[in-house]
Amino acid sequence: MKQRTRKTQNDTQITETLLTKSPAEAAGFIKRGEVAAFPTETVYGLGADLFNAAAIEKIFAAKGRPQDNPLIAHISSNEEIWRVAREVPPTASRLIEVFFPGPLTLVLPKDADVPPIATAGLDTIGVRRPRHPLAQELLRACRTPLVAPSANLSGRPSPTTWQAVQSDLGGRIACILQGEPTEIGLESTVVDCTGEQPLVLRAGAVTLEQLQAVIPETRLAGHDPAAAPKSPGLKHRHYAPQARIRLIDRAAPGVNTNNSGYIGLNQPEGSYKLVRVCGDTAEYARELFEFFRECDRAGVAEIHCQRVGEEGLGLALMDRLRRASQAGER
Numbered sequence: 006m007k008q009r010t011r012k013t014q015n016d017t018q019i020t021e022t023l024l025t026k027s028p029a030e031a032a033g034f035i036k037r038g039e040v041a042a043f044p045t046e047t048v049y050g051l052g053a054d055l056f057n058a059a060a061i062e063k064i065f066a067a068k069g070r071p072q073d074n075p076l077i078a079h080i081s082s083n084e085e086i087w088r089v090a091r092e093v094p095p096t097a098s099r100l101i102e103v104f105f106p107g108p109l110t111l112v113l114p115k116d117a118d119v120p121p122i123a124t125a126g127l128d129t130i131g132v133r134r135p136r137h138p139l140a141q142e143l144l145r146a147c148r149t150p151l152v153a154p155s156a157n158l159s160g161r162p163s164p165t166t167w168q169a170v171q172s173d174l175g176g177r178i179a180c181i182l183q184g185e186p187t188e189i190g191l192e193s194t195v196v197d198c199t200g201e202q203p204l205v206l207r208a209g210a211v212t213l214e215q216l217q218a219v220i221p222e223t224r225l226a227g228h229d230p231a232a233a234p235k236s237p238g239l240k241h242r243h244y245a246p247q248a249r250i251r252l253i254d255r256a257a258p259g260v261n262t263n264n265s266g267y268i269g270l271n272q273p274e275g276s277y278k279l280v281r282v283c284g285d286t287a288e289y290a291r292e293l294f295e296f297f298r299e300c301d302r303a304g305v306a307e308i309h310c311q312r313v314g315e316e317g318l319g320l321a322l323m324d325r326l327r328r329a330s331q332a333g334e335r
């Protein structure tokens with residue numbers, strides 16, 4: 006289908022966003038230099054042909070994304086890594102063997118043919134091979150690696166449903182490939198493999214413990230705010246609903262919570278407007294971003310999020326909760 010656009014009075018271009026369940030149809034848009042959102046096992050991504058700089062510009066424009074935030078290259082096979090990276094260090098090879106396809110992004114030295122806009126001018130590139138069947142079908146149909154950030158407006162929570170993509174980017178992108186709500190709900194683990202030891206730049210569903218079982222030297226990147234951020238995206242405002250986020254250990258009885266939301270592992274005691282009690286950290290992670298959006302739709306002023314232990318997936322969950330709670334202060 007051909008894409009239709011019209012101009013509004015103030016001259017911003019409105020795009021008709023096609024909803025489809027067909028990876029081949031979504032691939033058609035990408036081959037014509039448009040952008041299309043698609044499901045992965047982590048969150049929905051907004052894809053463009055990695056070798057088409059003009060298409061990549063549309064990603065930054067649609068999201069309102071700062072140009073200094075590099076994108077992740079998505080590949081359909083382990084061999085395809087050579088189209089985007091010029092070197093795969095031995096540590097990366099071992100992680101690929103164990104964790105590809107899956108929710109893991111490896112930062113590697115980039116190939117010279119990758120356009121600078123994809124990596125925000127960096128000499129490295131994040132590479133991930135998603136395991137979601139629709140993402141894999143789309144990548145195969147496109148016959149090219151896709152760059153894809155999360156398919157949200159910059160600063161908003163990542164989308165875990167196609168409806169969330171539509172709500173943020175409807176009218177701004179050509180196509181949404183519709184799938185089920187995503188299985189993990191938090192973005193991939195990002196590991197820098199360009200140094201001596203693998204460095205976790207962003208925690209995710211591939212946990213520090215799992216990485217260390219393969220490469221014991223794997224470390225968490227330090228969070229020295231004065232140092233130049235290793236993962237440029239992490240310095241930007243993130244994951245923020247309109248409501249204020251407060252991290253709590255347990256919901257305190259007697260606090261007036263009539264216009265607040267609560268999400269956590271334990272049943273809260275206050276009378277909240279919206280409550281989500283999750284069975285475990287995996288469910289908490291899966292539900293979190295959609296709960297933020299639900300709270301915004303209900304107009305709640307504050308969301309109380311119960312802290313979890315920082316082991317396993319809890320590390321990634323606490324990382325997102327902390328960033329969301331600090332978002333208003335930056």
Ligand code: TXA
Nearest residue numbers: 047049050075129130131154155192193236237238239
């Ligand atoms: O699960 C995910 O990773 C999702 C799905 C769609 O694949 N994508 C995603 O992309 O979360 P995005 O753009 O929202 O987040 C990418 C993160 C940012 O923090 C960015 O700074 C970091 O990865 N990153 C990308 N390339 C990098 C590089 N060359 N060096 C360091 N960090 C990089």
Ligand code: MG
Nearest residue numbers: 154155163192
């Ligand atoms: Mg993002």
